[in-house]
Amino acid sequence: xxxxxxxxxxxxxxxxxxxxxxxxxxxxxxxxxxxxxxxxxxxxxxxxxxxxxxxxxxxxxxxxxxxxxxxxxxxxxxxxxxxxxxxxxxxxxxxxxxxxxxxxxxxxxxxxxxxxxxxxxxxxxxxxxxxx
Numbered sequence: 835x836x837x838x839x840x841x842x843x844x845x846x847x848x849x850x851x852x853x854x855x856x857x858x859x860x861x862x863x864x865x866x867x868x869x870x871x872x873x874x875x876x877x878x879x880x881x882x883x884x885x886x887x888x889x890x891x892x893x894x895x896x897x898x899x900x901x902x903x904x905x906x907x908x909x910x911x912x913x914x915x916x917x918x919x920x921x922x923x924x925x926x927x928x929x930x931x932x933x934x935x936x937x938x939x940x941x942x943x944x945x946x947x948x949x950x951x952x953x954x955x956x957x958x959x960x961x962x963x964x965x966x
Contacts, residue, residue: 835903835944836869836914840878843886843894850896850929852878855922859898862921866914868906872956886936895936898922904943915941 838859842852856876863869863876886893900918902911919939929935 835873835901836863836875836941837901838863838874838876839899839901840876840896841881841899842878842896843884844880844882845891846894846896846929846933846935847880849894849933850926850935852880855896855925858921858925859918862918863914866917868910868914869902872959872961890934893934893936895938896922896926898937898939900939900941901944902941903946903949905946906943911941915939 838856840852840855840859842850846852856878860874860876863874864871884895886895898918900915906914919937922939923930923937926935926937930937
């Protein structure tokens with residue numbers, strides 16, 4: 835963990851480099867001690883059907899959902915949320931200056947009893963096994 839799910843309005847496709855945004859999030863998360871690097875997942879999904887504010891199609895949105903395994907303190911989660919939101923805000927600043935874009939981020943805990951995980955990424959990274 836963490837898993838980042840980015841939803842964005844389709845009208846931003848030519849305005850924001852979404853691959854670059856995913857890398858910005860991944861790199862920021864990798865620098866946060868509470869997030870094991872092998873467990874970081876960032877994905878972005880374009881949303882083609884949406885309605886925003888007054889209905890003007892020039893408005894866009896980027897919504898980031900962060901899911902983490904439960905057990906971290908409120909202070910750690912607040913610090914991680916702020917660091918990620920600030921990094922994304924800095925990455926998007928040029929686009930947000932020129933375009934109407936709503937940015938949001940929400941972090942929430944996942945109950946580990948209800949979220950089994952398996953994978954071989956650690957094997958290929960040469961990293962010792964650990965819960966991600």
